[in-house]
Amino acid sequence: MTRREARGQTPTAATPSGTPTTTVGDAGGESAALPGLLALSWLHLRFQFLETVRVPIAVLGNLIFPALAMFFFVVPQEAVAGNPLFATVAVAGLSLFAICSASLFTYGLGVAEDRQQPFDPFVRSLPAGPAPRMIGRVLNGAIFSLFGIVPVVLIGWLFTEASVTALQLLAGIATVLLVAVPFTLLGMGVGYSLSAKAALPVVQVILFPLAFAGGLFLPPQMFPSWLDGISMATPTRAGRDLVIQALTGEPAYSGAWLVLLGWTAAFAALAVWAYRRDEGRRFR
């Protein structure tokens, strides 16, 4: 589209009044075919994805940190990189870290930022409930989380002895996405209860200790027993061990599923509470 083309059209603005076709007001709500939930969710996902992907630094940030961690902490250590099991475990830990980080940042920071944008109340006035926006947000987060693990897996595959079968890889990715659920909920809980300025440090304060205590950076076998006890109660450790179980067959500790479910329920409650509180404040 060129400027010249458009010039030709500007006189339309001066047209006194269009033909009086009855184009306004096609119906009161129900009789018109409303776009379905699926179509609307897809719409919201598409445009949220576009919005996110056009801020390249946000996307790259997700990709770079876990990839760098692979290069600094895993690839140079022959003892780890050269051992198929250890290498796979390291890839699993950093992949999970990528997912946790993406979930917490996308939802925690993203939601908090969205709430401050005046576009958000406008979207609420469109003929759609909160579901499409929510579904779009969750899926968008999942997509960028998956982007985050791509470099980690590639580096593991190219530069270490990490090895899995295709089936194990699929099982691993499925588990990673499942483990992402509680972190997504935690992120939303943060995002709906705090301003963007407050959400950023809070997310960082939550993410790094959880990642460390959960054994995503250092294997928990190196932990003293008291730390190992704490570690097993964290959602990161439960998630890590479950992902490793899917990837290598190394069994997770017995309470892992229970711990993960417990945190999921707790974070879900937090997210719902924060969402309602936010509704009550801004849209009474």
Place this chain on the structure above:
Amino acid sequence: MTARAIGFGAGLGTEPQVQPGRGAPDDVPVVSVESVTKRFGEVVALDDVSLTVGAGELVGMLGPNGAGKSTLLSLVGGQRRPDAGAVRLVGADPRDASARVSLGVTPQETGLPPTLKVREVVEFVGRHYPHRVDTADLLGEFGISDLARRQTGSLSGGQRRRLAVALSLVGRPRVVLLDEPTTGLDVGARQALWAAIRRYHADGGTVLLTSHYLEEVQELAERVVVIDRGVVRADDSLDAILARVALHRVVVRSSAPLDALPGVVRSERSPATTGSGRLDRFELYTPDADALVRELVTSGVTFSGLEIRGASLEEAFEEMVAVPDGSDGTSGTSGTNEGSAR
């Protein structure tokens, strides 16, 4: 010109005409607000407000900042719920998403997602509606076709305003809520937006708009609602409101009871001050200053210091809404002498 008689029918030529739905016969008011009260903590934003807007009306809402205009719009748009009373949008609760198919709202100009392109935002909003206006037609209508591929973050304030109003119309709504649609625009951009709003209205659309600019309301509205401190102060046709407020102010000193002269609709009498020759100062408001002066001269009373000035609409509205609560009728500002004058 005729080749592109757009209106909002541009896209519909090829689509089947949609009949008004079962739930929305023409006699159901498009917007109905019944005895609505809305509080924010201690503050009463709206106090027992009622307002009914029928299909095809163009209603302008005037009032100072914080009067409750935006709160009223947010209730009609389903973004808030009233503490008491009922709000209906074409007979349905605007808090139900499906009811809002009949509604068009403008985003605040600063609130457009900066990384999305103009045509993408139009597409995104339009796809929420069953019968949207074609994106190219809509952009042409608002004279912003050349911006289709620009990210909204790079638009000027005027361009964003146009896009914002365009977005309110993309779903062919029965009613649009326009909150300060042309604030901060230059004359040309404002005229272009007015033209678009008029076209929508000419096609049968209902418009509820707020503005600080009396000129804007005078230009567009057929009916005017004045809101102040959460209460509807006036609700009448534009002409009636204008007749009510388009007054001239005559200032004159005299010892005679000039406020009883015919044609005086409102007056203020301040007692004589030293040095004013024992004459009281009168501020008389009248729709016809010439007649009043003629009357004054022929009545033969002594007067001095005659001054005549047209009270602007702006001032008139200020006076209209500046009535301190509970003091109605005591001072000249709203105390009318209509009874004694006629």
